[in-house]
Amino acid sequence: MRQFDITAPTTIDDAVDGRHTFLAGGTTLVDLMKLDVLTPPRVADINALPLRGIGADEGGHSDNGNAGHGLRIGALERMSDVAEHPDVPPAVRRALTLSASQQLRNMATIGGNLLQRTRCGYFRDTTMPCNKRTPGSGCSALGGNNRGHAVLGTSDHCVATHASDLAVALVALDAEVRLVGSDGARTTPLADFYRTPGDTPEIETGLRDGELTTDVVVPHPERAAHSTYVKVRDRQSYEFALCSVAASLDVRDGVVVDARIAAGGVGTIPWRLPGVEAALRGEPATESAFAAAAEVATHGATPLTHNGFKVPLLRRTLVRALLELAEGSTR
Amino acid sequence: MTARPDAPLKVTGRATYALDNVVEGAAHGYLVLSTVARGELASMDVEAVRAAPGVLAVYTPFEPLPLHPVNSALLGRMWLPLQDKDVRYHGQPIGFVVAETFEQARDAAALADVAYHERPAATSFSDGLTSAVDAQPAASEAPPSLTVLADGVASIEDALEASDVTIDATYETAAQNHAAMEPHSALAVWSGGELTVYAGNQAPHLVASDLASAVDVPVDAVHVENPVVGGAFGGKATSMPALLASAAAVALDRPVKAALTREQVFTATANRPATRQRIALGARRDGGLVAVRHDSWSTTTREIGFVEPTSHGTSREWYTTENLAISQKAVPLDVPPATFMRAPGEAPGSFALESAVDELAEAIGMDPVALRLRNNSTAPPGEDLQWSSKHLDECFEIGAARFGWADRTPGGRRDGDWLVGMGTATAMFPGLRFPATVGVTLHDDGTADVATAGADPGTGLLGVLRIVGAESLDVPQDRVVPRLGDSRLPPGGLSGGSTATASAGSATMVAASTVIEQLVALASSEEGPLRGHDVGYAHGTVYALDAPERDPMTFGDVLRATGRSTLSATGTTAPGEETTKHSFGSWGAQFCEVRVHRLTREVRVSRLLGVFDAGRIINPRTARGQLAGGMIWGVSAALHEGIEFDDDGRMSRRDLADYLLPVNADIPDVDVQFVEHPDTLLSDLGARGLGEIGIVGVAAAVANAVHNATGIRVRRLPIRIEDLLEDG
Structure with a gap:
């Protein structure tokens, strides 16, 4: 782990300055920082931001989409709390309950879960080539141990799977994700949010610099x-x-x-x-x-x-x- | 039943493991590991490492830490890190950075710039088979190959050919890491010409001797402490952190701490090798074995070293057969070294042999339990020495009744979407003893210490010393304090070979009876309170045989009356004449039920039962724990665990997320039963080893149950979903 600066913004405006890596539950970021896979110079602890709540959608930070017709889940809600909430649909509850361990679910957040990085062992080992970690260095999994890797959406540059169970359930249920950045708020279908690797496996989502996930909305209860x-x-x-x-x-x-x-x-x-x-x-x-x-x-x-x-x-x-x-x- | 004396400390987090010791001024060491599997170090640029904050010293093969040759009692000639530039495997220690803090040492170590003259590495077991060589099985004086033929039989092939029914199959087991909860670690303190090392290990007195050789100081100047050990399983006979921290502490003249990270544990220690085994069995229609042929291959390093003795550990002894041929070969590869791990030989060997017996039962059309009992041995084939006390038949009879074995049908049964099957296997582990010395000290407060150097890495030896000490002194258990984990205590109690209970237990009996003799002599001596009387000892008290009106005196009373605070004696036992009269082994019957989803093919173990014949059971609570733990490890070997290498020799699963071990959800209630027949031919205590037998046979019982459920025979461990997809 490398030395880094840490701040703890209390407003969304302060958080989305584009200079910080966001720390929520820490179950991915801290893990990868300990492995030197991620070496952010500046980390913002966003746990004080008002991004909680599970309930009927009231439009959140955008006025399009399915306001009023879905279930809104704040990005900082913990996996364990969402898994136990009676209004959350069964596929989402089961996906969460079958994820990680109870200890991790108690820490990890919904927003962080959707943005977690792959579990590919070569991505996690800084001594090995990996196009996702170091663009252009090569893909070790193609000729390595790839039992756990993907068979769909792969490219010659990357075959790593997306690790989230929750995201699978949300994509099946046509969920949308709400984002906010220095340019304002927007909403996007979660299915469109993720990017297949192509020749830029380091780009995993449509997230823009400094942008923060604020809510997930599950429509059609x-x-x-x-x-x-x-x-x-x-x-x-x-x-x-x-x-x-x-x-x-x-x-x-x-x-x-x-x-x-x-x-x-x-x-x-x-x-x-x-x-x-x-x-x-x-x-x-x-x-x-x-x-x-x-x-x-x-x-x-x-x-x-x-x-x-x-x-x-x-x-x-x-x-x-x-x-x-x-x-x-x-x- | 006796609780673990160390349990309250462990469950409340107050047990002091090696790294929990705090010494002022301790520096911290961090290992640098190789990132190629074979070659030579061309250069190590460590300028940036040296310049990093807090760095005190950087040791590499170019500027080595002085280490002197070690001939270890347990491991023979030991490989010493940083003494030469050869790279033998990916993940080999090649550097040691010492800094003021752990974080400084770790961050500095990452700055080392290493260049290699890389050579092509051999890392594939199957490719290496062509270069296999005959090899001596570990911990054995037997030659690699051994053949026993009935009169008039020319060869094992002839015997197989003459059999009514034969099966011939090849089995494979994965390499494994001990993965103890406590990573290998040490704190070494060098002061006044004496070296004190706190390090989890299996025998502090032997480790002290190794470290004395390594740093070249007299053995009595080295003191090793390991009062609690967070798991060992054969993998803590030595450790890189203990060697390097000790040498650095001497070189720098300050205390040094060192620990492996979890990832480093997988390569900077030693593992159980991968094995390949070909077994041919020939039998008559009635199930009687005519011929057993068991050929074994073990991965090894290029120097060979440890060879997993799979055929010698099983087929050599388990069944009556007229003809037997076993062999052992090594397949030298550029992979991390191998060493002892829980039931070395028996664990992977039993997967092959007990799967093969199940295949034979099917081929004959005979019940697998009946086939095993049909060939139950009274002595190892070709040997005269009968088993001292063998009740395997009783284990199978009790087990079959308890498990509902009679309900098993050849095609398994169906429960909704789940295919349900049952399997069984024999378990065996040799009954051994090692030399052991135990000290018993009586105190004037009426308590007694029972002490030997050894270790209790979770096995329950502390409780055994308490129970046997209390029984031998005829006092309540709460008056006995067991002591382990200190090289200055009498030498004994090594945790290994399933020997500690029989060895240290019988030595405790000798020590106790000696100290009682001394006590009785003291009581009746000129200075004693019962001078002039004939004195006896019972119920923890000394009494005058010829003056029944006098009150009996506790040993505390006698010591106080004679102005002494303590009275001590040691007792020593060792294997002796008994080994020329009998063969010794613990036996067991394993039963397993699995459920396999008809579509997605996950295997779930739904029931596990082991019935064991291990002589007298000293402490049923810890005995059960030890055996249940071993059985769970057997499930792990069957369904989860396995080291995998990339083609370049890099180990591809090196943490506890990727190196799969079962979690609670994978394990049902584990039923452990004993048939208790004390084996007093092995030792006066009547106990035989049960430390390792729990794992033996379980993987085969699982595989046999999977076959019963699905009709699919998987001959490679671990069994995975893809092995059970007909369309995969």
Whole structure:
């Protein structure tokens, strides 16, 4: 860890001066600073900012979007508090509960969670080439241990997965993120916020210099209420997803009317699956129909040396999640 | 049942581990590790390191810290860091930076500019098989290969060919790190020609001797303390921090602290090697074993060093067979060194052998428990020495009944979306003793110390000393104070080889009976309170045999009456004649139930039972804890744990987020049962080792259960989701 200056702004205006790296729960930033992966000279502890609250959306810092029709979650709310809130839809609650450990969830914030960095071991090891950490240095994962890496949205420059469970659930539920910077506030769909690596893997989001996430809004509470999150991993807690699926499903008279689906652990960003959603609409809510639609999920997947299993695993995880919703039970 | 004497300190955070010791003026050392796997150091530019704030000294192979050759009692000729420029593996210690604070040392170390003459590294086990060489199995005088053939049988191949049913399969197990909660660390204090080292280890008296050699001072000038140890598992026979901190403390003439970071623990210590094992079993239709062939390969360093004895540790002894052939080879690679880890040989060896036995049971169409009992050995094959006390059949009978084994069906069963299967395996660990000396000291306040150098890294030895001491002195346990973790105490109690209870326990019995003789003699002596009487000892008291009207006296009373504060004796025991008369081993039956999701294929262990035959159980509470811990480690080996290397030799999982160990959610209630048959042929105490047997067989029981549930036989550990996806 390198020496750094730290301040603790009490207003948003003071915070968004473009000079500081934001510290909220610290569960990503401090971790990566200890590894010398991040060496910010100036850190702003934003925990005193008024970015809390879970409840009906009242428009937040912008006047577009779904004001009044969704659930607003302040960016500084802790993962554990959100996970326990009764108004939060099941997919989000489960994604949070299945993340990290209770101790980490007690510290980590919603805003920080959405902006957490990848768990790629080469990104975290400063002795190894990594285009995301040091642009142009190369990607060690391509020829290295890539069992945990992405099969969707990859490029020749980066194959790291996005690590957040929460983001997968929020992308599936069409959530929006509100941002504020020195130029004012704006709102963007979370699905559009993340960037696939392409040839600039160091750019992970549409966040502008000095910009701060203030809120997340989950629209359509009635649709989100019938949702789930299935996470498959090597151990039952405190582990990132090999593959996960967040889904909401609307079935009437045994026929799928609507589906919203995203996958985690398999993509360089939280991976929305519109093709699967389209393939499900109008189909019977049966395992064989789900399996047929799941085939669409892995079209164009590019497995690496060690992660080919993620292709069938994604299809299987999809079927499992959809069956849970169709059968109205979680098991 | 006796509580751990050290538990209150540990659960309240008041236990003083090595690094918790505070000494004024202590400097802090930080290791620099290599970032290539093979080659030579071309240069190390440490100018910036030296110029960094607070730096006191920088040691490298170019400006080494003086270290003298060490012939370790436990490890043989030890490799010493910073003495030569060869790089043997990625993550090898190549520098040691000492500064006023830990942070200064760490930040300065990051400024070292290292250049290598790099050479191609061999890091792939499978590629290395072609360069395998015969190798002596660790901790054994046996030759690499051994064959026992029945009369008239020309070769093991002939015996296999003549069998009604044969199976032949190859199994692989992953390398593992001990990953003790307490990283290797030390505080070394050099003062007045004496070196005091606080460092977690498994035998302070042996470590003191190693350190005395390393810094070239007389052994009686070195004092090693390890009253509490945060886990060892075979990996704390020595440590780089203890060596480097000791030498730096002498060189700088000030106290030096050093600790490995969690990432450094994975390469700057030593690991369990990866293994590959090919097993062929031949049997008659009735299940009787005709031939066992078990060939083993262990990864090693280029200097060979430690070789994981998988076939010698299992097939050599476990089953009755007419014909046996085992072999051991080393596959030299440019990887970190290997060493002992919990049940070395038996743990990975049992995965292969006990999986193979399950495969044979299936091939014959015989119940796996019945097949094992059909071939239950009364002595190692080809040897005359019968097992001293073996009740494996009872373990399986109790276990099968308790587990509901009769409900197992060949194809497993289904519960909703979960495929459910059961598996079993034999567990075995040799019954050993090491020489041990224990001191018993009676105090005039009526308490007694039971002391030996050794260590209790969580195993429960402190409680054993208390129980055996109290029993031998015939006093309540609260009057006995067990003492461990100090090289100046009598030499014994090494934590290793599942020997401490039988070794230190039997020495405690000798010491106690000697001190009682001295007490009785003192009481009846000219200066004693019972002079002129015939004196006896019972219930912790001395009494006059010929004057029953006189009140019995506690040993405290006798000491006070004679103006003494203490009375001490030592007792020494060592393996002896018994090893020429019997074979010794602890045995067990492992049972496991798993649930595998029919779609996503996660394996969840839903039930675990181990029934163990380890002689007399001294403290059921800590015995159960030790065995349950081992069984959990077996689940870890089966489903989670494994060191992986990149092609260039870099270890790719080096922290406790990426190097997977099971969490509570992965482990069901663990049922541990004992069949208690004291083994007084091994020692008067009747206890055999149980420290290591808990892990043995568990990985095979898991794999066998997975096969029962899914029909898929996985022959490589750890078992992962991708192994169970038919379409993967």
